[in-house]
Amino acid sequence: MSSSVRNGVWRPEDRAASIYQYLPVEIDPGQHALRVELAYDRSAGVLDLGCLDPTGAFRGWSGGARDEFTIAETWSTPGYLPGPLPAGHWQVMLGLHRIPADGMPWQVTVSTSPEPGPAPEAAAPLAPWPERPARPGPPLPAPPGYRWLAGDLHAHSVHSDGSLTVSELARLAVSNGLDFLAVTDHNTVSHHPWLPDESGIVLLPGQEVTTTRGHANAYGDIGWVDFRLPAEEWLSIVDDRGGLMSINHPLAADMAWMHPLHGRPRLVEVWHSGWRDRTWGAPLSWLLAFDPDALPVGGSDFHSPSDGGPLGSPTTWVLCPVGDPREATVGVLLDALRTGPVAIGESPQGPALLRLGDELVAVGADGTLLTDFTGQRRRVIGDRVTFPAMPGPHWLEDERTQVLAIAG
Structure with a gap:
């Protein structure tokens, strides 16, 4: 095993020159494991961490969630891609x-080894698949051969800054009444190989393309999207590869959307973790100003059960050509999200507002206002009440003008 240490001080002028800095690491032939450790004062600031191979190809990203990672041929730290080390x-x-x-002192220790080393111990066996709770009240109306599926389009696992494995996330989603879940870890696709093995729920591959000027979800098994590129290129890459992009929590505190974008993605995450008081009209007014023809969707931005907000709150309802x-499948969901209709509600059990052709149907919403x-x-x-539908989004609100459901 060989190791080297680099250290220095990052200053505001370094950040002004480039938010992303690169430390060269030489890997000799015959090495089968790379370990990187980052040390700095977390009480003073935040440094993100990632890795590129000699071709410039992506090998992993953990942002500020981790201070160390290992890449070996047969295993890697979540967020990083295992495989040969050229x-x-x-x-x-x-x-x-x-x-x-006054600057941020830092130290990076790099170690390489001709042995891949042991993979971390396997987690304890998972509990059996839970039963999906039935939705109360009248069934959601759908055309023959179609069904409304409940899902969450924004969740994180241990592959970025979440606390649950993909399998644990999937089981929690089923127990909360969801039919599908998008796993959208920050700036990585290392979780994608773990998605198809699950049963009981459709897991939609995703990546939350994350920068200091805003976040966007890229949906589909489309490979890694380079977050260092302009947002206009994210949209082109996602479209060209057959995926879908949404702008995430566009008004959420220091994560608000500030990227210039001439094109418009199909989806906008209007109902999100930053909408803490749903009597506020800002998210809906932003949608109207940005693109009233975009499909509004929702995402919980779930990270951990201890955070308070449940997985599936809000719920995105997608009308899919399935009877059960x-x-x-992932393809069915992506096609349905492209064409709509799509609706958002508080939860799989809460009030729903659904667009069917030129009609709106409010289900489980007695006493609300359309x-x-x-x-x-x-x-x-x-x-279960039907209304004529006008173009554009509609929503249900209560006596406090709190939004309870949205139909795009």
């Missing part, structure tokens, strides 16, 4: 996310 000049990527005015949720961008409000009386 000899040559590798690069440790450092993201200068937050740098104090077990018939759904509202649209014209300011028109119509009273919902009954557990």
